[in-house]
Amino acid sequence: MTHGVDGEQAMTAYDLAIIGSGPGGYVAAIRAAQLGMRVALIEEDALGGVCLNWGCIPSKAILSAAEHFDQLKAGKVPGLQLKGLSVDYGAVIDASRKAAERLSRGVASLMRKNQIEVVRGRGRLAGSGQVLVSDGERESTLEARNILLSTGSRELVLPGIEIDGRRVLTSRQALETRELPESIVIVGGGAVGLEFAYTYAVYGVQVTVVEMMDQLLPGLDRELAEALANSFTRRGVKIATSTTYRGLEVNDQGVVVTVEGEKGEQELRMDQLLLAVGRRARVEDIGLEQAGVQVENGFVAVGEDYCTAAPGIWAIGDVIGPPLLAHKASEEGKAAVEFMAGQRKKRVDPKTIPACIYCQPQVASVGLSEDEARAADYDVRVGKVPFVASGKAVGTGHTEGFVKIVSDARYGEILGCQAIGAGVTELIAEVTLAMVLEATVREVGETCHAHPTLSEVILESALAAEGRAIHF
Amino acid sequence: MAISVTMPQMGESVVEGTIEKWCVNEGDRVEKDQILCEITTDKVDAEIPAPEAGIVSRILVPEGQTVEVATELAVIEPAEVTRPAAAATEEARPEGSAREASGEARTTLEPSEAPERARPRASPVARRMAEEQGIDLEGMTGSGVAGRITKADLLAALEREPTPAGAVAQARRAEAPSKGVPETLGEWLGGMHLPTYAPREGDQVIPFSTIRRRVAEHMVVSKIVSPHVGIVAEVDLHKLVRLREAVKAEFKRSYGFNLTYLPFVVEATVRALKEFPRLNASVVGEAVVERAGIHIGVAVETEKGLLVPVIRDTDRLSLIAVAEAIEDLSRRARQREISADELHGGTFTVTNPGREGNLYGFAVINQPQVGILRMGELKKRPVVVEQDGHDAIAVHPVMHLALSYDHRIIDGVTGNGFLYRVARYLEAAEFVV
Ligand SMILES: Cc1cc2nc3c(=O)[nH]c(=O)nc-3n(C[C@H](O)[C@H](O)[C@H](O)COP(=O)(O)OP(=O)(O)OC[C@H]3O[C@@H](n4cnc5c(N)ncnc54)[C@H](O)[C@@H]3O)c2cc1C
Numbered sequence: 001m002t003h004g005v006d007g008e009q010a011m012t013a014y015d016l017a018i019i020g021s022g023p024g025g026y027v028a029a030i031r032a033a034q035l036g037m038r039v040a041l042i043e044e045d046a047l048g049g050v051c052l053n054w055g056c057i058p059s060k061a062i063l064s065a066a067e068h069f070d071q072l073k074a075g076k077v078p079g080l081q082l083k084g085l086s087v088d089y090g091a092v093i094d095a096s097r098k099a100a101e102r103l104s105r106g107v108a109s110l111m112r113k114n115q116i117e118v119v120r121g122r123g124r125l126a127g128s129g130q131v132l133v134s135d136g137e138r139e140s141t142l143e144a145r146n147i148l149l150s151t152g153s154r155e156l157v158l159p160g161i162e163i164d165g166r167r168v169l170t171s172r173q174a175l176e177t178r179e180l181p182e183s184i185v186i187v188g189g190g191a192v193g194l195e196f197a198y199t200y201a202v203y204g205v206q207v208t209v210v211e212m213m214d215q216l217l218p219g220l221d222r223e224l225a226e227a228l229a230n231s232f233t234r235r236g237v238k239i240a241t242s243t244t245y246r247g248l249e250v251n252d253q254g255v256v257v258t259v260e261g262e263k264g265e266q267e268l269r270m271d272q273l274l275l276a277v278g279r280r281a282r283v284e285d286i287g288l289e290q291a292g293v294q295v296e297n298g299f300v301a302v303g304e305d306y307c308t309a310a311p312g313i314w315a316i317g318d319v320i321g322p323p324l325l326a327h328k329a330s331e332e333g334k335a336a337v338e339f340m341a342g343q344r345k346k347r348v349d350p351k352t353i354p355a356c357i358y359c360q361p362q363v364a365s366v367g368l369s370e371d372e373a374r375a376a377d378y379d380v381r382v383g384k385v386p387f388v389a390s391g392k393a394v395g396t397g398h399t400e401g402f403v404k405i406v407s408d409a410r411y412g413e414i415l416g417c418q419a420i421g422a423g424v425t426e427l428i429a430e431v432t433l434a435m436v437l438e439a440t441v442r443e444v445g446e447t448c449h450a451h452p453t454l455s456e457v458i459l460e461s462a463l464a465a466e467g468r469a470i471h472f
Numbered sequence: 473m474a475i476s477v478t479m480p481q482m483g484e485s486v487v488e489g490t491i492e493k494w495c496v497n498e499g500d501r502v503e504k505d506q507i508l509c510e511i512t513t514d515k516v517d518a519e520i521p522a523p524e525a526g527i528v529s530r531i532l533v534p535e536g537q538t539v540e541v542a543t544e545l546a547v548i549e550p551a552e553v554t555r556p557a558a559a560a561t562e563e564a565r566p567e568g569s570a571r572e573a574s575g576e577a578r579t580t581l582e583p584s585e586a587p588e589r590a591r592p593r594a595s596p597v598a599r600r601m602a603e604e605q606g607i608d609l610e611g612m613t614g615s616g617v618a619g620r621i622t623k624a625d626l627l628a629a630l631e632r633e634p635t636p637a638g639a640v641a642q643a644r645r646a647e648a649p650s651k652g653v654p655e656t657l658g659e660w661l662g663g664m665h666l667p668t669y670a671p672r673e674g675d676q677v678i679p680f681s682t683i684r685r686r687v688a689e690h691m692v693v694s695k696i697v698s699p700h701v702g703i704v705a706e707v708d709l710h711k712l713v714r715l716r717e718a719v720k721a722e723f724k725r726s727y728g729f730n731l732t733y734l735p736f737v738v739e740a741t742v743r744a745l746k747e748f749p750r751l752n753a754s755v756v757g758e759a760v761v762e763r764a765g766i767h768i769g770v771a772v773e774t775e776k777g778l779l780v781p782v783i784r785d786t787d788r789l790s791l792i793a794v795a796e797a798i799e800d801l802s803r804r805a806r807q808r809e810i811s812a813d814e815l816h817g818g819t820f821t822v823t824n825p826g827r828e829g830n831l832y833g834f835a836v837i838n839q840p841q842v843g844i845l846r847m848g849e850l851k852k853r854p855v856v857v858e859q860d861g862h863d864a865i866a867v868h869p870v871m872h873l874a875l876s877y878d879h880r881i882i883d884g885v886t887g888n889g890f891l892y893r894v895a896r897y898l899e900a901a902e903f904v905v
Binding site: 227394399413 | 595596597598600601604615622623658662668669670671672673675677679
């Protein structure tokens with residue numbers, strides 16, 4: 001890979017030095033190059049960050065394999081007869097690693113194409129526009145007019161838990177483990193935990209999900225969470241909400257996890273424990289304090305323009321806080337660079353960042369939920385249409401779930417959308433665009449949607465918000 | 473700069489307003505908030521205050537004229553412009569007002585109707601806000617891509633200077649009972665939540681047929697529109713059964729189909745309807761319309777759903793003709809050979825679910841009718857009869873007849889009276905077969 005540093009103490013001047021090449025950092029690098037900046041992208045690990053290597057991409061590759069298996073196993077393909085269906089889970093993992101590697105190479109070639117200098121090693125703020133990069137052997141210093149922190153996040157590990165990669169795992173180890181356990185307890189009912197829960201359940205692993213809050217997917221619309229919990233329960237996944245992790249013992253047979261729920265303490269004996277209780281920002285050991293960058297609640301504090309308290313030092317992505325999503329990191333990356341170039345006035349609007357979960361049924365949400373909209377004092381109109389009302393859904397056997405469009409009665413403004421069902425992670429883009437353009441339910445309701453497609457359910461929901469759905 | 477006064481949007485559904493009265497004349501000096509004119513809409517009456525002090529330079533819409541929301545009504549020259557009123561009307565016209573003066577009132581149209589060239593770029597939400605608040609978007613530049621006007625821009629503009637129309641709209645909203653309390657039935661129902669359906673593996677999904685959809689919708693509408701009252705009469709049919717038994721075989725031979733009890737019930741109903749025209753009626757707006765002819769609908773269950781073909785001019789037909797009509801209509805309804813015309817225009821309905829194990833039940837009124845009679849099962853029951861001056865128990869065939877009527881226009885005495893007459897006609901069994 002290109003090495004912009006030639007020996008110790010070498011100094012090169014850049015317009016922008018970016019620390020961390022995740023979807024935040026590498027996208028910011030490209031945008032900066034487009035705007036004519038000379039850019040250095042510093043990465044100590046694989047290009048593409050968590051998203052490409054240990055997050056979105058490998059997890060979606062695994063989910064896709066699980067989904068195919070699920071379809072075949074459940075006899076959902078009419079007429080297809082299969083005997084002795086089985087899975088080589090190791091091959092699934094291998095394929096997911098290949099996908100990740102391929103995309104990481106893709107990022108490298110994008111960097112070449114945009115003439116971005118990729119600097120291998122660990123970056124550290126060294127004061128007055130300088131970044132110290134060390135790759136274990138050599139140290140070099142880069143100088144840049146602006147520095148962008150996109151160091152991302154890593155798994156949060158609860159005190160007293162030791163990740164051994166065999167019995168006790170985080171998503172990171174789970175994404176590499178080529179054997180399936182017989183049984184697993186997943187601590188954390190958020191997106192990551194539930195995606196693994198789906199995969200494991202499909203392959204016949206006995207799964208228990210433990211969630212501290214009183215619903216899965218805390219923070220998302222309750223109706224969605226309940227629908228998903230029902231679907232998982234039907235699949236045989238045990239869901240324990242309002243249940244807190246208390247302790248862990250690892251022995252020869254597996255793990256003994258103590259949890260406390262409404263009915264008191266309970267011991268779960270399983271093969272493995274997957275810890276998916278969230279992530280924490282990578283703020284340690286990069287010289288933040290000396291540089292005058294402030295950290296609040298564990299995340300780097302930034303202003304509306306993504307600039308930290310230290311002039312010339314900016315931050316975006318997971319490291320500045322929730323929602324911890326790849327596309328949010330990318331949007332912020334572009335925005336921060338445009339702010340630097342004086343080409344932007346508004347930050348990324350959090351109301352139009354969709355959040356998706358890719359198990360089956362899929363879950364997608366953008367903007368305000370019904371409850372949030374009511375709390376914000378809108379005169380709320382909800383258009384809710386189940387997929388059973390869609391010809392396409394019935395024809396293809398994907399009748400589970402619904403779409404809910406939350407709108408304001410006064411102007412018909414679309415405030416949000418929550419959806420659960422097949423394909424909703426793709427469908428949510430339409431509503432997001434409508435929200436960005438400030439379209440009302442009327443414009444969406446007047447937009448011709450191809451038949452038969454699942455997107456017709458979006459159309460019907462928009463109509464339903466005004467009480468004029470056709471098929472429901 | 474001249475200020476334009478426009479027709480405010482007073483509530484979601486208000487699209488136009490009428491100038492009731494001008495309280496000022498062209499050339500008048502007005503104070504801020506002084507009432508310029510009174511307007512009426514189909515929902516509310518309101519007064520439009522002057523947004524600023526100044527001189528009314530032009531009045532563009534005469535009294536009595538109805539114009540669309542956002543149409544310019546008058547132009548006010550701010551007070552600082554010290555100029556004779558007459559000159560103001562000539563010189564201080566805002567751009568484009570020549571066009572308006574020539575009768576082409578400027579209106580803000582619905583997004584889908586507005587001609588493209590006349591529209592400044594604005595988001596649909598911004599456009600709707602502008603309409604309600606009476607803000608003219610012309611000449612405004614927004615903060616969106618390529619100057620597109622967004623909601624945020626309008627909120628900022630309103631923050632700077634609230635519009636009079638906005639104030640009227642505000643007042644109007646304040647008057648409304650309280651946010652969230654629906655004013656119409658539709659609004660109220662629209663706000664209701666339906667229980668959610670959680671699909672289970674193996675559930676069968678049977679999409680509605682067209683007939684099923686229409687039936688379903690009609691049932692819901694009828695139950696909402698008409699307050700149903702149900703009453704039941706017990707009818708001793710031993711005479712009628714005897715009559716039918718006596719002619720049954722002969723009838724079959726002559727006409728080729730079985731004589732059922734339905735034609736008798738229809739005939740008895742027709743006779744009672746003549747005595748109680750209130751049951752042969754419709755509600756139209758706020759009036760009762762007693763229908764000129766009697767056209768009885770008979771409910772027929774078909775494979776695809778319920779159909780109600782109509783026996784035209786039932787009151788002019790003999791019992792045999794009624795029987796023939798029922799036979800013909802129900803056969804064709806089942807074979808789906810019935811025409812739409814034959815399903816319309818009924819004035820009262822008789823239904824015979826015709827199944828065993830049904831003592832009586834109340835049918836849903838077939839709109840826009842006001843009553844429906846439903847036949848129960850005909851079954852032998854012990855009844856008290858008088859024999860040689862003594863009460864005795866006899867075994868007679870008995871049927872329960874249930875009437876559902878629309879309590880908006882039929883009260884208990886009328887409803888009972890009608891049903892009693894139907895029952896008596898059937899018990900007397902004086903029919904010509
Ligand atoms: C299992 C899993 C599944 C996920 N699925 C999804 C999904 O489907 N959709 C979605 O939107 N999000 C998903 N996420 C979240 C998503 O991966 C993150 O939000 C996203 O990667 C954040 O991007 P980032 O650029 O802020 O940081 P990261 O992707 O975390 O990248 C940070 C990079 O910086 C590097 N770095 C850190 N410190 C230094 C340093 N000092 N010097 C040099 N390099 C450094 C790291 O090595 C890393 O490569 C998932 C996460 C996980 C764990």
